[in-house]
Amino acid sequence: MFQVTLQHFLVLSAILFSLGVYGIVTRKNAVMVLMGIELILNAANINFVAFAKFGNFGFGGQMYALFVIVLAAAEAAIALAIVLNIYKTFTNVNIDEIDNLKE
Amino acid sequence: MSESLLVNLSIAILFLPLLGFATVVIWGKRFPKLYLLEVGIITVAFLISLFVMFAKLSYFPKDIISEFTWITLGNAPNDGVINIDLGIKIDNLTVLMLFVVNLISMLVHYFSVEYMHGDKRYTRYFSYLGLFTFSMLGIVLTHNILMMYIFWELVGVSSYLLIGFWFEKKSAADASKKAFIVNRIGDIGMFIGILILFTNYHTFTFDTIFEQIKNGVIPFGNNAWLTAAGILIFMGAVGKSAQFPLHVWLPDAMEGPTPVSALIHAATMVAAGVYLVTRIFVLLTADAMLVIAVVGAFTAFVAATIAITQNDIKKVLAYSTVSQLGYMIMSLGVGAYAFAFFHLVTHAFFKACLFLGSGSVIHAMHHEQDIRKMGGLKKKMPLTYATFLISTLAISGVPLTSGFLSKDGILAGTLAFGKLTGHWLIPILAFTVAGLTAFYMFRLVILTFHGEARDHHKFDHAHESPKLMVTPLIILAALSIFIWYTPNPIGADNGWFLKSWVKTPHQVTPDETRFSFMVEKQNHEVSKEEHGEIVNSLEYTETMHWAHYKAMFGSLAVAGLGILLSFMFYQWKKIDADNLANKIKALYNFSLNKWYLDELYDATAVSGTLNTGKGLSWFDQKIVDGAVNGSAWLTRFTSKLSGLFDTYVVDGLVNFSALLSGFVGLNFRKLQTGKVQTYVVFVVFAVIILLIFFKPF
Numbered sequence: 001m002f003q004v005t006l007q008h009f010l011v012l013s014a015i016l017f018s019l020g021v022y023g024i025v026t027r028k029n030a031v032m033v034l035m036g037i038e039l040i041l042n043a044a045n046i047n048f049v050a051f052a053k054f055g056n057f058g059f060g061g062q063m064y065a066l067f068v069i070v071l072a073a074a075e076a077a078i079a080l081a082i083v084l085n086i087y088k089t090f091t092n093v094n095i096d097e098i099d100n101l102k103e
Numbered sequence: 104m105s106e107s108l109l110v111n112l113s114i115a116i117l118f119l120p121l122l123g124f125a126t127v128v129i130w131g132k133r134f135p136k137l138y139l140l141e142v143g144i145i146t147v148a149f150l151i152s153l154f155v156m157f158a159k160l161s162y163f164p165k166d167i168i169s170e171f172t173w174i175t176l177g178n179a180p181n182d183g184v185i186n187i188d189l190g191i192k193i194d195n196l197t198v199l200m201l202f203v204v205n206l207i208s209m210l211v212h213y214f215s216v217e218y219m220h221g222d223k224r225y226t227r228y229f230s231y232l233g234l235f236t237f238s239m240l241g242i243v244l245t246h247n248i249l250m251m252y253i254f255w256e257l258v259g260v261s262s263y264l265l266i267g268f269w270f271e272k273k274s275a276a277d278a279s280k281k282a283f284i285v286n287r288i289g290d291i292g293m294f295i296g297i298l299i300l301f302t303n304y305h306t307f308t309f310d311t312i313f314e315q316i317k318n319g320v321i322p323f324g325n326n327a328w329l330t331a332a333g334i335l336i337f338m339g340a341v342g343k344s345a346q347f348p349l350h351v352w353l354p355d356a357m358e359g360p361t362p363v364s365a366l367i368h369a370a371t372m373v374a375a376g377v378y379l380v381t382r383i384f385v386l387l388t389a390d391a392m393l394v395i396a397v398v399g400a401f402t403a404f405v406a407a408t409i410a411i412t413q414n415d416i417k418k419v420l421a422y423s424t425v426s427q428l429g430y431m432i433m434s435l436g437v438g439a440y441a442f443a444f445f446h447l448v449t450h451a452f453f454k455a456c457l458f459l460g461s462g463s464v465i466h467a468m469h470h471e472q473d474i475r476k477m478g479g480l481k482k483k484m485p486l487t488y489a490t491f492l493i494s495t496l497a498i499s500g501v502p503l504t505s506g507f508l509s510k511d512g513i514l515a516g517t518l519a520f521g522k523l524t525g526h527w528l529i530p531i532l533a534f535t536v537a538g539l540t541a542f543y544m545f546r547l548v549i550l551t552f553h554g555e556a557r558d559h560h561k562f563d564h565a566h567e568s569p570k571l572m573v574t575p576l577i578i579l580a581a582l583s584i585f586i587w588y589t590p591n592p593i594g595a596d597n598g599w600f601l602k603s604w605v606k607t608p609h610q611v612t613p614d615e616t617r618f619s620f621m622v623e624k625q626n627h628e629v630s631k632e633e634h635g636e637i638v639n640s641l642e643y644t645e646t647m648h649w650a651h652y653k654a655m656f657g658s659l660a661v662a663g664l665g666i667l668l669s670f671m672f673y674q675w676k677k678i679d680a681d682n683l684a685n686k687i688k689a690l691y692n693f694s695l696n697k698w699y700l701d702e703l704y705d706a707t708a709v710s711g712t713l714n715t716g717k718g719l720s721w722f723d724q725k726i727v728d729g730a731v732n733g734s735a736w737l738t739r740f741t742s743k744l745s746g747l748f749d750t751y752v753v754d755g756l757v758n759f760s761a762l763l764s765g766f767v768g769l770n771f772r773k774l775q776t777g778k779v780q781t782y783v784v785f786v787v788f789a790v791i792i793l794l795i796f797f798k799p800f
Contacts, residue, residue, distance in 0.1 A: 021787060025780050033780075099777030 009050035017043035030083045030093040034076065041072045110169040112155050113193055116201060117240045119148045120208075124233035131226035138229040142212045145236060149205040156198040160604060166194040168246055170308070185305045192246030192309070195604045196444065200243040200378065203448055204371050207455045208236045210575035211366040214459050217571045218362055218466055228268060228360070235261035235367060242375050248297050248336075249307035251379065255293070255339065258372050259286050265367060266359040278355035285352040289342020293379075296335030299328060313385055317611040326388065326616045333391035336383050337398075344376025344428045347402040351700055353425055357417040361465055364417060365458030369424045370451040377431045377447050384440055385608050388616040396436025396520070400532040403429030405698060407539035411546070412684075412695040415472050416461045419547050423498065424454055426536060430513055437529065438621060438643060439516025440607040445600060446509035449583070453494040453506055456579035460491040463568040463576065464551060468561050474547060479556040483565045486573045488552045490580035495548050497583040499541035500662045505583050507658075508595040510537065511651075514658050518650035519643060523620045537658050541665030549673040593655065620646070 016039055023036030045065045052061020087093050123144040127137045159167075170190025178184050191197075212232060219228055238261055241254030260283075267279030297307070303322040304312045322328035340346065345353035356368045367373070380387075380395065387395070403426045410422035427450050434443035465472055467484060481488045497506035514537065517530040556562035567573070589598020596602070614622045620642040671677040684691040693699070774785075 021783070024783050025787075095780065096778050 006050055006054045009046055013043045013046040013050070016040075016046065028094045028096055030086065030095050031080075033095060034079050034083070037079075038072060038076070041068055041075075044068060106163065106167045107169075109155055109158060109163065109167055109193055110191065112151050113191055113197075113201070113244055116148050116151050116155065116205065117191075117237065117244055119144050119151075120233040120236035120240065124230045124237060127226055127230035127233065131230055135226055138216070138226045141229040141233050142216065144233070145205070145209045145212050148236070149209040152198070152201040152205040155193075156202045159193060159198040160195060163193075166192060168192045168310070170246060179305070182305055187249065188247060188306070188308055189250055190246045190308070191244040193244070195606075196378075196381065197243055199444075199448060199604065201240065203451050204236065204239050204243060207366055207370045207451060207579075208232065208239075210455070210578060211362045211459070214365075214462065214572050214575045215360070215362045217569050218462055219360060224268070228265075231261055231264050231268070232363075232366070235265065235372070239371050239375065242378065246309060247307040248300070248309060248312075248383075251382070252290075252293065252297060252339075255290070255343065255375065255379075258367075258375060259283060259290075259343075262286075262356070262367050262372055265363040266356045268359055268363065272358065274355075275358040278352075278358040282352040282356050285349050286342040289338045289340070289349055292335045292338025292341075294339075296332045296338070299332040299335065303328075309382060313611045316386055319613070321613065326613065329386065329612060329616065330388045330390045333383065333387045334394055337380060337391065337395055340376030340379050340432065341398065342376070343379075344373050344432065345402075345425045346376070346398050346429060346432055347405050348700070350402060350406065350425045351697075351704060354418055354421040354697070357415070357421050361417065361458060361462030364421070365455045365462065368421065369458045370455040373424065373428055374431075374447050374451060377428065377435070377443060380432065380435045381440060381444055384435060385611045387610070388612050389618045389621075390616075392436050392438065392618070393526070394436070396433050396517075396526070396529055399429045399431070399433030399436050400517075400529045400536075401429070402426070403433060403536040404532045405429075407536045407543070408694050409697045410543045411539060412691060414475055416464065416474050416477075416547065416551065417458075417472055419474070419543060420454070420457055420461055423457075423540065423544065426540060427454065427498070430510070430533070430536070433529065433533065434513040434516055437516045437520035438607075438618070439513055439520075439647075441601050441605045442509055442512030442516055444605050445588070445595065446506075446513055448600075449497065449505035449509045449588070452579050452582040453497040453504075456490055456494040456576055456583060457498070459572070459576055459579065460487050460494065463487045463572055464491075466568055466572070467565040469564065471558070471561055474550040476558040476561065477551045477556075478554045478558075479552070479562060480565060481552040483562070484552075484567045486567060487576060490573075490576040491552070492548060493580040494583055495544045499544050499666060500537055500658050501666075502659070503585055503592050505585055505588055508585055508588060508592075508598075511655050511658055512595060512601075515647050515650040515654035518654050518657075519646035522646055522650070523643070524618060534657055534661050538661035538665040541662040542669050545666050545669035546673055549669060553674055594651065596651075 020036045020039030020043060023039060024033050027033050027036065045068050048061040048065045048068070050061075051057070052059065052065075055061075083093055086098060090098055123141040127141050131137050168190060170188045172186045173189045174187040176185040176187065212229070215228065215232070219225055222228060235258060238254045238257035242251055242258065245251045245254065263279045263283045266282050267276050270276045270279070299322055300312055301307060303320070304315050306312060316329070322332060342349045353368055353373065357364055359368070406422045406425035406429060410419050410426065413419045413422060427446070431443045431446050431450070434440075434446060463484065464477070464480060464487060467480070467487075468477065471477070493504070497504035500507045500510040514530070514533055517533045521527040521530040585592045585595075588600040589595045591597060610617055610621055672680045696702070
């Protein structure tokens with residue numbers, strides 16, 4: 001029968017990561033960029049859990065995955081607050097137009 | 104009364120005038136009346152010195168020395184610890200000089216109060232007098248030759264200040280410079296002499312030096328060095344006491360105020376040279392003494408011949424001072440030590456009187472100094488005339504005066520010296536000078552006071568000077584009478600001055616370097632006491648006795664002849680002076696122009712110095728300045744080169760690196776888009792590249 005191995009998880013994780021990077025790099029909207037970051041974080045989570053299942057580490061991987069989920073929630077909250085402030089300042093959230101750092 | 108009291112009083116006498124000087128010089132401008140303080144201080148100093156003199160002469164037969172170590176030079180190999188001591192020595196000579204200096208200084212202060220009245224630097228004048236008195240008292244009191252040298256220079260300075268007191272007059276400014284520079288020439292010799300003594304004896308104290316010479320320690324082991332030391336120190340006296348050939352400054356010094364001439368350039372400072380020679384008398388060898396005697400005799404003669412033809416009242420007195428100083432020096436040279444000091448004291452009084460008298464005349468004649476324009480002043484100024492006449496009699500050596508006694512002693516000394524050594528030229532010159540002195544002094548008196556007035560305008564305004572000016576004259580004239588020095592008017596040998604106050608010390612030089620008559624012989628030790636030590640050997644004393652009456656009658660004869668001739672020429676006009684002068688024009692001009700000595704010095708020393716100066720200035724301008732300018736040019740050239748290197752090479756490098764980094768920066772700033780997504784792309788690629796390079800798997 002079809003055996004699900006570590007490679008499958010890693011490939012899934014890699015695809016998810018690539019999708020995240022693609023989202024970050026191509027989207028204009030800051031919210032979409034944040035969503036890309038969520039994808040990358042979850043790709044990392046899949047890796048943690050996969051290695052925990054196939055490696056002999058106890059529950060360390062699952063614990064880290066839980067931490068990452070909490071962290072992602074906090075990050076999303078702060079990042080959305082920042083985006084809200086950016087919107088207040090620039091009246092949009094298009095990150096290619098926010099390049100004041102250049103000056 | 105103890106010795107320490109005398110020491111303390113002497114120190115008080117020394118420093119009182121300095122206090123006066125300091126006070127008046129600092130506050131004199133604000134309080135013009137402060138000159139009274141200076142006059143008061145000098146009066147107090149005089150009273151103390153009067154007390155010290157009587158105390159010392161009556162109760163302290165021994166010398167009092169008080170000293171302390173000033174500088175310790177440390178331990179010298181072979182010579183032990185070398186100290187420089189300062190201190191004072193109070194012996195009979197000191198207290199007599201204290202009295203003379205303070206008395207004349209005080210009288211001159213009083214005289215000046217009237218004489219200098221209305222001068223614009225009135226208070227300053229009195230402060231200078233205080234400075235001078237301080238310095239002179241220092242010379243008198245010191246017990247070592249270093250302090251003497253210091254005070255020696257101080258009197259030089261105060262003399263310089265006072266000669267140039269009216270420095271607006273070019274002649275006065277020049278005279279003060281001349282006096283200072285000519286004195287310096289003598290002082291160089293004196294300084295070398297002092298160093299010869301210090302090198303060998305490691306002390307400046309007179310008595311210690313003499314003690315060592317007596318014990319047979321000779322400088323550099325050679326008697327010639329002892330002679331040299333004596334003559335070199337004597338050079339200081341040649342400068343200060345205006346001996347030939349350095350006498351030229353003293354007549355010019357008459358540019359100063361007349362009371363100053365009386366105090367400094369007649370009575371006290373110029374006598375400092377004589378005082379110095381009396382202090383070092385015991386270390387003089389026969390050769391040194393002969394040199395001193397010849398210099399003194401020649402000076403006396405030169406000055407007397409010049410004085411005959413001078414027409415300025417002060418110039419006549421100045422040359423007579425030079426002449427009399429020559430007498431004293433000569434007297435020391437022939438070994439008549441006590442008479443030299445005796446003459447110093449008597450001369451101080453009658454010469455101060457003469458100078459102050461001339462000041463009184465000049466004051467009355469509204470600063471006319473030419474005796475050809477005076478005459479007949481006897482009626483107008485009886486007191487000045489009387490005192491002037493007494494002093495003139497004293498300087499001419501007429502009996503019953505102090506000058507007769509001292510001069511007679513000196514003449515006897517020279518006569519004895521001539522007999523004992525065969526140097527007859529010295530007594531011949533001495534007697535000639537005695538005659539000349541009587542002649543020119545009476546010429547001065549007759550032209551000034553006798554006969555008819557030659558300048559009626561000035562004569563009519565002439566008047567006797569005020570009391571404050573006449574009183575000092577009377578005191579000084581009174582001191583020119585014999586009674587103060589000895590009860591016997593024709594011989595001073597047994598008077599208290601020579602018998603108990605001033606005694607000739609014994610030479611300390613090795614026997615073989617002395618005149619044979621100055622060597623002490625054993626069997627003469629007893630008789631020395633009887634003879635009162637007027638001179639320091641029996642043989643000399645006996646010869647002096649032999650010479651005494653010869654000298655007396657000889658001096659009476661030449662003085663009488665001089666006075667007679669003077670009356671024939673100027674009073675009775677039996678001989679026409681102008682006619683005679685025309686007949687011996689060459690001699691007359693030689694004398695009138697002071698032996699052409701000033702011209703000679705101008706032609707040799709002065710122009711020599713000027714030419715050397717010019718040569719050095721040429722060297723300076725062409726060679727030294729050339730070298731300096733050359734090096735400056737070189738420096739400028741190299742700095743220009745390095746400037747160019749700086750501008751083009753160093754700055755070029757700096758600018759290039761700046762340009763380069765600017766260029767790089769301009770290009771790389773394009774990477775910084777400010778867009779987050781671009782950065783993310785860079786990060787991703789960078790990670791990929793890093794992974795490829797480091798291959799963790």
